[in-house]
Amino acid sequence: MNRRRFLGIGVSALGAGALAAVAAPSAARLFAAGQPGRLLTSELDLPEAFRIPLPVPPVLQPVRTDGTTDYYEITQQVAELEILPGVKTQAWTYGGSFPGPTVVTRAGRTAVVKHRNELPVPSVTHLHGGHTPADSDGYPVDLLLPVGSATDADQRTAGMAGMSGMQGTPGATGTHGTPGTHEMHGMPGMRAAAGRNVVGERSYTYPGKQRAATLWYHDHRMGFTGPGVWRGLAGFHLVHDEPEDALPLPRGERDLPLMIADRSFAADGSFRYPAVDPSLADPGVTGPYANGVLGDVLLVNGAPWPRLDVDRARYRLRLLNASNARPYRLELDPQPAGGGALVQIGSDGGLLAAPVAHDGIQIAPAERFDVVVDFSRYEPGTQVRLVNRLGSDRTAEVMRFDVSSKPVKDDAMVPDKLVAVEALDPAAAVTTRDFAFRRSRGDGWTVNGDPYQPGRSIAAPALGTVERWRFSSDLHHPVHVHLDHFQVIGRNGGDPGPFDAGWKDTVDLRPAEAVEVLVRFTDYAGTYMLHCHNLEHEDMAMMADFTVR
Incomplete structure (x- = not known):
């Protein structure tokens, strides 16, 4: 997409108030529900929910x-x-x-x-x-x-x-x-x-x-x-x-990867996507979708609104938001007596030091949350829906778990302590860097005011050092850092948020937020990236290189 075409889509996509880098308050009002992007509706009748069994991706065997x-x-x-x-x-x-x-x-x-x-x-x-x-x-x-x-x-x-x-x-x-x-x-x-x-x-x-x-x-x-x-x-x-192997966590068929993604479909069944050039010889999306594409069909492991028969036992659910732009707030409905249905045991970078119980989890594009759900807290025959509180109509439902009535053995449990997690020391940071994720009036989606150019690094951390990186946003930007995981140490001058625990590689920046993280650079020198993981923002230049030396 050239600059002239990009500028031409600005007002129709977000409104004049959101175009300026200083327009954070209006951006916060615009996306108060945590919902960036625009809905792209499908052109064919959508299937009834909870009719298709949940597929599980096959495990690839080494050659x-x-x-x-x-x-x-x-x-x-x-x-x-x-x-x-x-x-x-x-x-x-x-x-x-x-x-x-x-x-x-x-x-x-x-x-x-x-x-x-x-x-x-x-x-x-x-x-x-x-x-x-x-x-x-x-x-x-x-x-x-x-x-x-x-x-x-x-x-x-x-x-x-x-x-x-x-x-x-x-x-x-x-x-x-x-x-x-x-x-x-x-x-x-x-x-x-x-x-x-x-x-x-x-x-x-x-x-x-x-x-x-x-x-x-x-x-x-x-x-x-x-x-x-x-x-x-x-x-x-x-x-x-x-x-991880030493812990009594759910295993085998009770350890489930769940890839959640929204998509839209054309009348002929093909994926519908608002590309500027349908042949994909030129990048970019049409103007109304510059802030992200939202589908009206929610897929889990590639199936629309699936269902799964579960035992009255503990299950490990590896939740991945693989949507281009849609964030979710995932909850179980009904909640079990006493709440705390989703017991988080892991984040992007692995297990936490100790479990954290949530009634719901907010998950931005590319984030992962490993949670344990104890379905024995429900009566036999209960139909438990996984719902999206940020959605509406069909996008408010994700999948359903049907709780079995047959007795089963369950040796799994969630210990009070999981694994040792080293806490990085803010005093060890050798420098502080600021990265502003903004929509610029001149160049579209930018990092520190510049659109992406391959080979132009905006930071050069040294191997073995810890740095403090500060990310700030105008609109909603899930920020991803390559190479090393990081630890969130603060939001908006206060403590980390409820979903910031553990080692992260993607952090959810809501409109007009600032987040501080500590990164330690290890093992590998070379050029890597940080970027917004709203894929439409990424494709329209909201990326930057950094070179580890």
Whole structure:
């Protein structure tokens, strides 16, 4: 999207008051319910809720292993899926399914995941929450080009379309490559951004130097993350370790990853998405959706409003918000006697030091919350809905749990103490940096007043140091930091919020908020990113590089 086109959508998307970086009070009123974006309605009849059994993504098996490493292979491919009953939807998938297969690894063992791109477009795979070397992090212009789409000589210059106009500097250069132009197969007008591109296959190496945690992987291509994830490019990646194994938490079929995502469907069953260019040769969405795309169908593990038969026992629910822009407040209805239905045991970066009981959990795009629900607190036969208090009509319901009447054995429990979690010391911070996430009158979605340009770093932390980073917002911005998890130490000059506990990689900034975090940079030097995880904001340049040295 060029600058002129972007400026043309401003007032229709948010209103004149929200365009200025100083318009935080009006922004807070505009999104008082915590609901950014605009609803895109489906063009076909939607199915009745709670009729489809909850699917569970298959676990990907390694193709081989050795003494230190497990090797996996995933083919990115187009697949015809039955997401809505009786309707075929063409999806971009990892391995032919949505969500993609769940990759399960262990701390201390290296995982090498080879991706083969048989899609009609380039891709970039980012392990969200992964502690990885820079060349495997999924930098947004390090493209995996489709099989047969370019020759070796083209790899230096093949890029993604349209971003040079938005960045303000044609063919921006940086540490990741050199600019140029190229007519890409199936994508007329493809223009270059700097990147380390390969054709057909790329292997990502994840050394496993991190705690047990619920991670996920998704497309991260510059300018096109929104449509890529919307069309199906997302999957779970779970890390296990010995401290977690030693706890009596729910396991096996009672340990459930739940990917919650909203989507909209066209009359022919295809995913409906308001791209400026339906062929995706140019990035961006039409004006009314510049603040994010909200779907009217809620999917859990790729199924609309599913149901699950559960025992009267404890279940671990790994909640992931994989929506482009929609936040949720998740609650159980009815609440069990005494409340505290959702016992949080983990956050983005793994287990907490101690469990925290919630009546409801507010979860922004890309955040994860591991919770334990004890269904023995309900009478046999109870139908327990997982609801979204930020939604309305059909988007107010997520899924349903049907509590069994048969007696079962349940040895699981939630201990009063979980694992040791080191608390970073604010006094150890060697510097403080400010990052303002704003909609600028001149350049659209920005970080510190500038739209994204690959290779231009706005911070250079040193390995082994702790820094204090302060994020501030005008509107709603879930902020994600690559490489290392962080700890939230304050909101708006006060204590952290009720959902800020533990190690985080994504923090929810509501309108007109300021959040302080501590980050310790470890293991890997190189260029990484911080950005808004409202994917429409991200695609329209609300990203920045930082280089660890």
